[in-house]
Amino acid sequence: MTGRSAARLWKTLSFVVALPAVGVCMLNCYLKAQHEHERPEFIRYAHLRIRSKPFPWGDGNKTLFHNPHVNALPTGYEDEN
Amino acid sequence: MAHQAHSYHMVDPSPWPIFGAAAALLTTSGLIMWFHYSSTTLLTMGLLSMLLVMLQWWRDVIRESTFQGHHTPTVQKGLRYGMILFITSEAFFFLGFFWAFFHSSLAPTPELGGQWPPTGVKPLNPLEVPLLNTAILLASGVTVTWAHHSITEGNRKQAIHALTLTILLGFYFTALQAMEYHEASFSIADSVYGSTFFVATGFHGLHVIIGSSFLTVCLLRLIKFHFTPNHHFGFEAAAWYWHFVDIIWLFLYMSMYWWGS
Numbered sequence: 001m002t003g004r005s006a007a008r009l010w011k012t013l014s015f016v017v018a019l020p021a022v023g024v025c026m027l028n029c030y031l032k033a034q035h036e037h038e039r040p041e042f043i044r045y046a047h048l049r050i051r052s053k054p055f056p057w058g059d060g061n062k063t064l065f066h067n068p069h070v071n072a073l074p075t076g077y078e079d080e081n
Numbered sequence: 082m083a084h085q086a087h088s089y090h091m092v093d094p095s096p097w098p099i100f101g102a103a104a105a106l107l108t109t110s111g112l113i114m115w116f117h118y119s120s121t122t123l124l125t126m127g128l129l130s131m132l133l134v135m136l137q138w139w140r141d142v143i144r145e146s147t148f149q150g151h152h153t154p155t156v157q158k159g160l161r162y163g164m165i166l167f168i169t170s171e172a173f174f175f176l177g178f179f180w181a182f183f184h185s186s187l188a189p190t191p192e193l194g195g196q197w198p199p200t201g202v203k204p205l206n207p208l209e210v211p212l213l214n215t216a217i218l219l220a221s222g223v224t225v226t227w228a229h230h231s232i233t234e235g236n237r238k239q240a241i242h243a244l245t246l247t248i249l250l251g252f253y254f255t256a257l258q259a260m261e262y263h264e265a266s267f268s269i270a271d272s273v274y275g276s277t278f279f280v281a282t283g284f285h286g287l288h289v290i291i292g293s294s295f296l297t298v299c300l301l302r303l304i305k306f307h308f309t310p311n312h313h314f315g316f317e318a319a320a321w322y323w324h325f326v327d328i329i330w331l332f333l334y335m336s337m338y339w340w341g342s
Contacts, residue, residue, distance in 0.1 A: 005230070005234055006233075006234070007227060007230035007233075007234050007236055009230075010224075010226045010227035011227045011231075011239065013227070014223050014227050014243070014246070017223070018219065018223040019220055021216045022213070022216045022217055022220050024216075025212055025213035025215075025216040025217075028208070028209070028212070028213070029209050029210055029212075029213050032208075033209075039266065040201070043201060045200065045201045046192070047192050047193055047194075047199060047200075047201075047271075047272040048201050048270075049268075049270055049271060050270045050272070051270065056115050056116050056119065063269055064269070065262040065265075065268070067263050067264060067265075070265070070266045071266065071267075
């Protein structure tokens with residue numbers, strides 16, 4: 001299936017297979033994201049939200065990618081207290 | 082001697098190796114100052130000097146090769162061995178983190194609720210953004226191969242298009258991962274699940290950024306006519322590294338995202 005050149009083959013694969021596959025996956029993500037999910041209730045598990053020592057940024061209590069809407073602090077969700 | 086009677090490259094004396102070592106010392110001690118004494122001065126100096134050493138060292142390699150012609154086939158063979166050995170060492174680096182993941186996930190302790198994912202941890206759905214990310218990296222592997230063959234066949238315009246597309250896909254992956262990190266309901270502090278997940282995917286993401294940077298430098302060099310159809314090892318090294326990053330992702334996806342969910 002080499003046709004005239006290898007570059008031609010890989011260009012074809014890029015636009016006919018690879019990029020459309022990315023497009024299909026993008027569509028799938030978009031559709032799945034339409035229905036938002038409820039966040040789980042806060043249960044103070046000992047093995048979660050571990051704080052052996054403060055983080056070296058901010059108040060030392062929030063992880064680097066902290067999202068107040070979905071990440072609870074060791075004491076609970078910030079917007080519930 | 083007056084002229085060289087062998088095909089190797091005896092490099093002129095250079096300050097970059099020792100400056101690189103100094104940068105590593107500044108960076109590591111800088112991390113200690115940051116973690117334990119809340120000071121970022123040393124770390125900033127370390128990262129800055131590391132960046133400057135990399136830019137100047139690799140600039141010199143380009144001068145020695147593309148501009149001065151010191152990279153004979155013999156020299157190139159050595160560089161190929163070097164890149165292969167480096168990527169192999171990186172594979173072992175990731176092997177350690179996969180070991181840690183399987184150690185904890187194959188026999189989850191009572192502290193985790195005797196299950197994996199641990200009690201209270203809601204894993205990411207592997208069929209949503211992680212699947213898209215898989216498609217993106219696989220697609221970028223196809224486009225970088227298109228770029229390589231375009232270079233070999235002397236097709237400048239297509240090579241530039243293909244390499245640009247590859248880099249854009251890489252940026253898209255990074256952006257999506259950053260979003261996923263922000264949206265995940267679990268964090269690095271959520272038991273050994275969070276530790277293994279974020280350390281492994283985090284180092285992988287760092288390698289994606291490194292690979293994207295490497296490819297971007299190649300794009301700039303491609304545009305500036307540095308590569309010939311028969312001699313373009315810098316690009317090949319970048320492409321090998323990029324394929325490696327893709328393969329690591331596939332293992333991450335199959336083990337942590339899919340099996341581990």
